[in-house]
Amino acid sequence: MSLQEKIGRELLFFDGGMGTLLQERGLQPGELPELWNTTNPSAIIEIHKRYLDVGSDIILTNTFGANALKFHNAQISLKEVVTAAINNGKAAIASATTREAPRYLALDIGPTGKLLEPMGDLSFDRAYDVFKEVVEFGVENGVDLIHIETMSDTYEVKAAVLAAKENSDLPVFATMIFDEEGKLLTGGDVASVIALLEGLGVDALGINCGLGPAGMLPILEELQKLSSLPLVVKPNAGLPKQRGGKVYYDVEPAEFAQLMKEVVEKGGHIIGGCCGTTPEHVEAMINLCRNLPVNPVTLKEETIVSAYGKGLVFTEKPLIIGERINPTGKPKFKQALKEHNLEYILKEGLAEEEAGAHILDVNVGLPDIDEKAMMVEVVKELQGVTNLPLQIDTVDTSAMEAAMRIYNGKPLINSVNGKRSSMDSVFPLIKKYGGTVIGLTLDEDGIPETVEKRVEIAGKIIGEAAKYGIHKKDIIIDVLCMTVSAEQEGAKITLAALKEVKERFGVRTTLGVSNISFGLPGRPLVNATFYTMALQNGLSCGIINPSAKSMMDAYYAYCALMNFDENCENYIGYMSGVKEEQVSGGMTL
Amino acid sequence: MSLQEKIGRELLFFDGGMGTLLQERGLQPGELPELWNTTNPSAIIEIHKRYLDVGSDIILTNTFGANALKFHNAQISLKEVVTAAINNGKAAIASATTREAPRYLALDIGPTGKLLEPMGDLSFDRAYDVFKEVVEFGVENGVDLIHIETMSDTYEVKAAVLAAKENSDLPVFATMIFDEEGKLLTGGDVASVIALLEGLGVDALGINCGLGPAGMLPILEELQKLSSLPLVVKPNAGLPKQRGGKVYYDVEPAEFAQLMKEVVEKGGHIIGGCCGTTPEHVEAMINLCRNLPVNPVTLKEETIVSAYGKGLVFTEKPLIIGERINPTGKPKFKQALKEHNLEYILKEGLAEEEAGAHILDVNVGLPDIDEKAMMVEVVKELQGVTNLPLQIDTVDTSAMEAAMRIYNGKPLINSVNGKRSSMDSVFPLIKKYGGTVIGLTLDEDGIPETVEKRVEIAGKIIGEAAKYGIHKKDIIIDVLCMTVSAEQEGAKITLAALKEVKERFGVRTTLGVSNISFGLPGRPLVNATFYTMALQNGLSCGIINPSAKSMMDAYYAYCALMNFDENCENYIGYMSGVKEEQVSGGMTL
Numbered sequence A, B: 001m002s003l004q005e006k007i008g009r010e011l012l013f014f015d016g017g018m019g020t021l022l023q024e025r026g027l028q029p030g031e032l033p034e035l036w037n038t039t040n041p042s043a044i045i046e047i048h049k050r051y052l053d054v055g056s057d058i059i060l061t062n063t064f065g066a067n068a069l070k071f072h073n074a075q076i077s078l079k080e081v082v083t084a085a086i087n088n089g090k091a092a093i094a095s096a097t098t099r100e101a102p103r104y105l106a107l108d109i110g111p112t113g114k115l116l117e118p119m120g121d122l123s124f125d126r127a128y129d130v131f132k133e134v135v136e137f138g139v140e141n142g143v144d145l146i147h148i149e150t151m152s153d154t155y156e157v158k159a160a161v162l163a164a165k166e167n168s169d170l171p172v173f174a175t176m177i178f179d180e181e182g183k184l185l186t187g188g189d190v191a192s193v194i195a196l197l198e199g200l201g202v203d204a205l206g207i208n209c210g211l212g213p214a215g216m217l218p219i220l221e222e223l224q225k226l227s228s229l230p231l232v233v234k235p236n237a238g239l240p241k242q243r244g245g246k247v248y249y250d251v252e253p254a255e256f257a258q259l260m261k262e263v264v265e266k267g268g269h270i271i272g273g274c275c276g277t278t279p280e281h282v283e284a285m286i287n288l289c290r291n292l293p294v295n296p297v298t299l300k301e302e303t304i305v306s307a308y309g310k311g312l313v314f315t316e317k318p319l320i321i322g323e324r325i326n327p328t329g330k331p332k333f334k335q336a337l338k339e340h341n342l343e344y345i346l347k348e349g350l351a352e353e354e355a356g357a358h359i360l361d362v363n364v365g366l367p368d369i370d371e372k373a374m375m376v377e378v379v380k381e382l383q384g385v386t387n388l389p390l391q392i393d394t395v396d397t398s399a400m401e402a403a404m405r406i407y408n409g410k411p412l413i414n415s416v417n418g419k420r421s422s423m424d425s426v427f428p429l430i431k432k433y434g435g436t437v438i439g440l441t442l443d444e445d446g447i448p449e450t451v452e453k454r455v456e457i458a459g460k461i462i463g464e465a466a467k468y469g470i471h472k473k474d475i476i477i478d479v480l481c482m483t484v485s486a487e488q489e490g491a492k493i494t495l496a497a498l499k500e501v502k503e504r505f506g507v508r509t510t511l512g513v514s515n516i517s518f519g520l521p522g523r524p525l526v527n528a529t530f531y532t533m534a535l536q537n538g539l540s541c542g543i544i545n546p547s548a549k550s551m552m553d554a555y556y557a558y559c560a561l562m563n564f565d566e567n568c569e570n571y572i573g574y575m576s577g578v579k580e581e582q583v584s585g586g587m588t589l
């Protein structure tokens, strides 16, 4: 059984801490531990061996800080240090590996230590290059897998994972450091981490460092609820404490082992220790856990998209995708695009957020501008001012890819459709970068007039996505909505198709709602009525104008009526912000 | 096979005209034909015999004008004339009846010749008494059936049918005189006649006089489309013409027979001739038609309610029942009731009609007033000013019955429910007077909290109605709607029950929509949103306030979207009457 096959099917044991053991062996404060790979290789090999002796399946190279931003030394290059670290690991493993008990060497990649844009000044591309360099050294020297760890920023981990995946065929693990509230340093939550890392296609994800095993259990539970991947758990030996000017960790091997048993029972698949853990900790853990049954990895059906701080988990309660960042039919917006007036565009987005949008559609397509450059810029800037997930809306797949690459989180993508060319170009991007994609029920023959045919195209899109390993939870079907004044049966067909798609495939759905009323008087009324009907037929996330009062009226009233609004509190709050005479103007109850 | 069993299963042949034959035998202009029953019985018997000789199954007594309002003679009483007429008929039949060919004597009842209130000054009760008297003479003297004919007013025919049904156990036929447009003299249409007569439980209904057989064919087609009863067709021998100062009819026996063959092929079950037809016409007709196959009588599933002028046939397009004639929560309305201010009440009704209601609910229940008297009076007065069908809304079954009795048409009744006592008291009234009844899904245990139980009660109501011969097309289920601010799941349960009742039983549905929003701010918005959702879940006829702009907005928009409004014309017309800023006030599209 290859390593790849074992992940999630067998318990796999990592090693424990390296730093504490190096200090015991004389590492001075301020000294770079990675230097010992060349200055004191036997100490490194000895520590590796101790972990292998107690049964660790995977050991980490001594390369946590080995990247161009952290490691600067006049005597020795980064390449030499990484190469030495790998050779030390391999030397240790050579003696421990048997056919019955193969052992694996993981290239350890830690954070750069710098903040990425827009919070800091490290660009995403520079971060990528830094990680790429280390990955290339790892591949050249033949590691078995890449372990990205102790990450506190989803954007940085995205750069690292992309670097690992684009520059190797190795399994990739990624673990983040959470606080006791289940938040990253950047504020990111568990759902945002899962959305991002699963979207990027890592082989296992999880949590390391920062907390002891007890503190990790609630976070593990959250991970287990939403993640469909094998879970890595590598706690410290408790929380760091001071004694006589020295940092120590107070969870002893027996207690550590006991808690790690609980970790396995609660769903951990790949376990080990981080700061403060020793071969004794790992030995006790392995002895206690070796024969525990493995929690099966199960597919979770939740649709999640994310921005850097927050994963948006879809529930039965409908969501609102704001439609206003779009030049179509908006001369002012076009003007802003041409004049590179980003402030105008950001204001539109903020107004949508203020009005109650949950996701912002971003469309900057205009014949005279460089859509790709503009899209990347607008996405970056928007992510600097709003924490809402974005929907990248373009027919230009190079603009789509560029935006997906630099997007901090897991975006919505608008859109793919039933045309062969569309599926062939969009699905590989979803597969690579992660994302939830809107599938339009049209194909080479245009938009079908019948419910049956639209449902059929939806099925085709879902089926084709599956070939890429893209689950239907990441497909949101748009059955398309025609202008009812031109197509008398149009609304009925759309509503029936919506319902059928929802029922037959169990997928989420969207619609560009306001098309329906084109050419009619009183468009807000028609839009709101159709929106209400679509919601009732299973519309998961309509693309609407959240600043249109009639639409938000319908949304809040619908949610109150359908028990998506406890004690009607959101509705009542919404109404208290609306002038009563506007709502009841001209009406008699 | 009894006559009752033959109706609709075998072709039955009436006789033809009497008047023309009497004139040939010396009846003078202005002379009452009924007098001949005693002054010249042998002529009457001879004419009867001639019809029996050519094969008529049923002959009519010579009593068309024999009622207290038309027949006044110093020498002879009405009773003597009717008795003599029946005896003449029986004498003729005695010689013709055999076991193989039984012949039947029908008591002929024509109109009173007076206009009923409110158009004329004949009260409904007086008309009833006049018909009752004749029916009693018929029963005393042993006729086989009662044939009410040449009626041009649904209200008068209702009095006659009620008199026949309440004072005899005989089969009752009723035929009306239509013009070429398919309208009664009072403006009533085919649907209103069918709704009324089927509701009253006649054994056969149809058309006689006024038109020749060719002119009756289109009306027969309309009858056939909507009626579930055997159809009577008795045309004149063409249209009356003048020649040398004399009236004659120009359809000769052979042509008459040919057209009557077509009548049978198009669905006529009981055929004969009216003015101008002779034994020769009837002979030719019987010879040509005797062996034609009989069109089976089929149940029509249309729900129809009616006012005097118009039958309202339910289609898939939803209807509006106006809720405003109701004192609940309306101090002014209560005041009007107490002060017997009918003008106020009528104005409410007219305002609802103007606003677009299709049916008006009438509730005048108030502790301090005589509800029965008030209900009767309001129904009468309302029917004097509006042609909309009324919904009699009361928990007092004596008020309900009194109103049903004097109602001109087939009313909606609000309501029956799943309680034994309710079904036992309401269904007999529906059976007797006709009506479409709203069935509330509550029973002895109150209003159930679950969808399943409400659906179960709906099934019980439908099943119990069937025992009375009341078809589910005359049951409109109200699954009841609670206040969502008090019952968070209430709207969901109501909507789900509505859908399930519609799908499982295929019945029409109603709801008192505005209950839903009690206690919430912005009630018009919640009401309109819920109304839209209910419409989409199959609400056939919501009870709403048609003067509430939000509700009519929702209604017109819904109908336009669901293709119930060709080219959105009604919607556009409606919007052109609405100030645009009211609709779009505060909204950005």
Ligand SMILES: [Zn+2]
Pocket (backbone or CB within 6 Å): A208, A209, A210, A236, A274, A275
């Ligand atoms: Zn650590």
Ligand SMILES: [Zn+2]
Pocket (backbone or CB within 6 Å): B208, B209, B210, B236, B274, B275
């Ligand atoms: Zn006639």
Ligand SMILES: [Zn+2]
Pocket (backbone or CB within 6 Å): B017, B209, B274, B275
């Ligand atoms: Zn006649």
